[in-house]
Amino acid sequence: MSHTTKPEQEGVRNHHSRRNFLLYSGATVAATGLMLSGCEPYFPTPMPGNNGEGGIDLGSGDVGILNYAYALEQLEAAFYTKVIDRPFGGMTSKERDLLEDLKEHEIIHREFFKAALGTNAIPGLEVDFSGIDFSDRMSVLGTAKAFEDLGVSAYNGAGRLIKDVNYLLLAGKIVSVEARHAAAIRSIFGDDATAFAGDDIVDPLTGLDVAKSPQTVLATASKFLKTKLNGSNLPTM
Template identity: 30%
Template structure:
C-alpha cells in the first residue's frame, strides 16, 4: 500500500472520528438543553432488542412500518393538498388517534409543490399497501403531532437543532424552505429504518415489497436533500439548517454515526454536496427499532411515547414500541 493511500485512509478515519465527537458534543449541548426544556417524553429498524422475549413476526414488522407511513402520509397529504387521510384508512388494532395540526403549504416554487404532491401520493400508496397486506392484523393510526405550536414536535425538533429559540414556533407549512426542512426530518429515517428491518422478514414476498418501499423512500430522501442543497447555494443558511437537523437526529440515535448532513466540510475548508449518506462501503445506514423511536419520540431515554407520536406507536408486540436501547 502506498504512502498516499495510507494517508488517505488515515484522513478518512480521522474525519469519521471527528464526526462522532461532534455528534456527542452536540447532544451534550443543544439537544441536552432542549430536553431539559421538555422535549423528551423510519420504516423499520427492528434489529436487536435485548429485552425482546420473542422474535417479531412479519406482521409486527409491517405494522411498525405502518406507524411511520401514517406519519409521513399525513404530513405530506396536508402539506400538498390541505387535507389528511380518509377516515377509512385509519382504523385497525390498538387505539386510534387523531392528527394534531397540518395545513397546505403556501408554495411559491411550482417544482417543490409538484414534488410534494407526488410524494404525498406515494406515501398514501404505502399506507394502502401495508393495510391491504396486513388485513385484519393492521394497526390503527396512532395519535400524530404535525402541529406548529411552540410545544409541537416540529418546533421541539427545530429547537434541538438550534434553528429557533426558547418559546418560538417552527412553521413547516409557512413556505417552500420550511416545508423542505420539515420533510428532511423524516426522510432519511425511513430509509435507515427499512434497511435495518430487512433481515427480520421471513416471507420473501414481503421482503421484496419492503425493498421496493425502501427504494421509494430513498428516492424521496435524495430528492429532498438535492433540493435543499440546490436552494442552499443561494441561501447558505438553508444548508446549515439541514446540517443542524442531521446533527440533532444523530445525537438522538446513540453514539453511532448514522447520519450525515447535506454539505460536509472538505479538507480545504470548503463544502461539498452529500446527496446520499453512505458508509465507507457505499452502503446506506441501518437503524434499530429503538433508534427509529428515539427520533420519532425526540428522546434517547427509554420511553413509549413522545414527539411526533404523543401517545406512542401502535403494535401488538410491545417490544416494538420503545425508544432508548441502541
C-alpha cells in the same frame, strides 16, 4: 371558448395522468397485496410489552415489522397531506409537484400495508406536528428530509428481521422509492446539491446507506406522534 395553449393542455394532461396512475396503482397494490392469511389473527391493543412498556403493541415477527412500517407510512402520509393542504409561502410549482407526488406515494404505501395486514393492522395513529412551522419553507423541507432519511434507515434496519422472502422483496421495493424521495428532497434543500448522498447517510468507507434499529427509529418517530407505540415485542435478530 377555451384559450388554453397546447403546451398547457399537455401539462394538465400529464399532471392528471400521473395522478391517475398513482391512484390506480395504489388500488391495484391494495387489491393484489400480500395478505397475511397464513398468520394467526392478531388484534393490536394497548398493552405492556416484554419490558413493561405501554402503548399500542406493534406485535411480533413479520406482523410486527409490517405494522412498524405501516406506522411510519401513516406518519409520512399525514405530514405530506398537511404540507399540500397548507403550502408554505413562495412554494414553487416544481416544489409543489414533487411534494404532491411524495404525498401520493406515501398514501399508496400506507393503504397497501393497511390492506395487507387486514385485522392484524394497528389503528390509525394521531400525529403531533406542533413543532413544525408549515408556513416556513425550511421548516417543512427540513422535516421532510428528516422523515425520508429516517424511513430509508428504518427499512434498511428492518430488512434482516423479516423472515418471509415475499415481504422482504416488498420492503426492498419500497425502500428504493423512499431513497428516491430522500435524494429528491435533499436536492432542493439547502445550497449543497451533492448532499443528496452525503456522508451523514452514506458510509464513505462501505458505500452503504445508514441502517437503524426499530427501537432507534421509533424513539425519533414518537416525537411526532400523540399515539404511543410499543415495539418491545418486535424481533431483534
